Amino acid sequence: MTAVVNIGTMITSSPRVQGGRPVIAGTSVTVQRIVTWYKLGYSPEEIACEIDHLSLAQIYAALTYYHANREAIEADIAADEDEYERLSREHSPQQPIHV
Numbered sequence: 001m002t003a004v005v006n007i008g009t010m011i012t013s014s015p016r017v018q019g020g021r022p023v024i025a026g027t028s029v030t031v032q033r034i035v036t037w038y039k040l041g042y043s044p045e046e047i048a049c050e051i052d053h054l055s056l057a058q059i060y061a062a063l064t065y066y067h068a069n070r071e072a073i074e075a076d077i078a079a080d081e082d083e084y085e086r087l088s089r090e091h092s093p094q095q096p097i098h099v
Contacts, residue, residue: 005057007057007064008017008024010024010057010058010062011023011031011061011062012067018030022065024054024058024061024062027053029062031065031073032073032077033067034062034063034066035062035063035073035077036049038063038066039049044056044060
């Protein structure tokens with residue numbers, strides 16, 4: 001008899017892993033990471049090939065979680081982009097001003 005997987009157990013979150021962001025259970029791969037690849041045009045099969053320790057079912061679970069919680073995941077993505085921009089501005093070399 002084959003084991004039945006409850007897909008509700010495939011995504012978890014804990015304050016100790018990735019700052020509490022949702023991850024694929026048993027990994028530190030965030031749903032956000034999967035979504036980023038997906039939004040870049042990668043198919044779930046291509047993502048599974050790129051992150052080869054994940055199964056296709058895990059990729060689909062992450063995408064399902066995203067579609068069910070799109071607003072929260074998009075807010076996390078936007079916050080990360082804002083933080084990246086802020087840090088880039090802070091740490092980029094200052095351009096000399098030509099007078």
